[in-house]
Amino acid sequence: NAGVMQNPRHLVRRRGQEARLRCSPMKGHSHVYWYRQLPEEGLKFMVYLQKENIIDESGMPKERFSAEFPKEGPSILRIQQVVRGDSAAYFCASSPPSGTSTDTQYFGPGTRLTVL
Amino acid sequence: GNSVTQMEGPVTLSEEAFLTINCTYTATGYPSLFWYVQYPGEGLQLLLKATKADDKGSNKGFEATYRKETTSFHLEKGSVQVSDSAVYFCALSYYRTGDKVIFGPGTSLSVIP
Numbered sequence: 001n002a003g004v005m006q007n008p009r010h011l012v013r014r015r016g017q018e019a020r021l022r023c024s025p026m027k028g029h030s031h032v033y034w035y036r037q038l039p040e041e042g043l044k045f046m047v048y049l050q051k052e053n054i055i056d057e058s059g060m061p062k063e064r065f066s067a068e069f070p071k072e073g074p075s076i077l078r079i080q081q082v083v084r085g086d087s088a089a090y091f092c093a094s095s096p097p098s099g100t101s102t103d104t105q106y107f108g109p110g111t112r113l114t115v116l
Numbered sequence: 117g118n119s120v121t122q123m124e125g126p127v128t129l130s131e132e133a134f135l136t137i138n139c140t141y142t143a144t145g146y147p148s149l150f151w152y153v154q155y156p157g158e159g160l161q162l163l164l165k166a167t168k169a170d171d172k173g174s175n176k177g178f179e180a181t182y183r184k185e186t187t188s189f190h191l192e193k194g195s196v197q198v199s200d201s202a203v204y205f206c207a208l209s210y211y212r213t214g215d216k217v218i219f220g221p222g223t224s225l226s227v228i229p
Contacts, residue, residue, distance in 0.1 A: 105209070
């Protein structure tokens, strides 16, 4: 059973460009979470999605950031008009559907975004 | 609000030394507690977890006990190896799908031969 997959692993963008980060959850998992790890800081929750629904986006910056988890395909975290302060590692996690007996989130390897 | 506090690093130990990384939390109710490990250049891996008071999680020689009375979940290992060098994150979440994981700031461990 493949784990959570993220691509690309490394992404370099110039200021003002768009960054698109992809996450494929573990097989059978229908819940996806995005976290950001800024340099010298811990991981902070950004957004929680189920298929075609954003459930909790309380950690998302109000502007330039958006996330989706379509019925088919991976979850996408999109950052428009990137700035240097967006440089960070972005981690995706997934968990099984509601009603299962686990509360554990499984993390992907992360995408390291560098904004020049 | 809910939060997790860890001892500050970096921690440097000699191989075969005893490891303790302190972790305390603030939360309402009964969260599940976790230790995640991040090896250099890699993502997070779940190291161990405990879901209720007095539970002991263990994996790869590491262990931690859920102490409700002291709101703590200290990580211990009897004899560290160079390969244990990593950043360790204490975390909490609630026993239902969909709750965000709240992480501590992380503790960097370096084990020298």
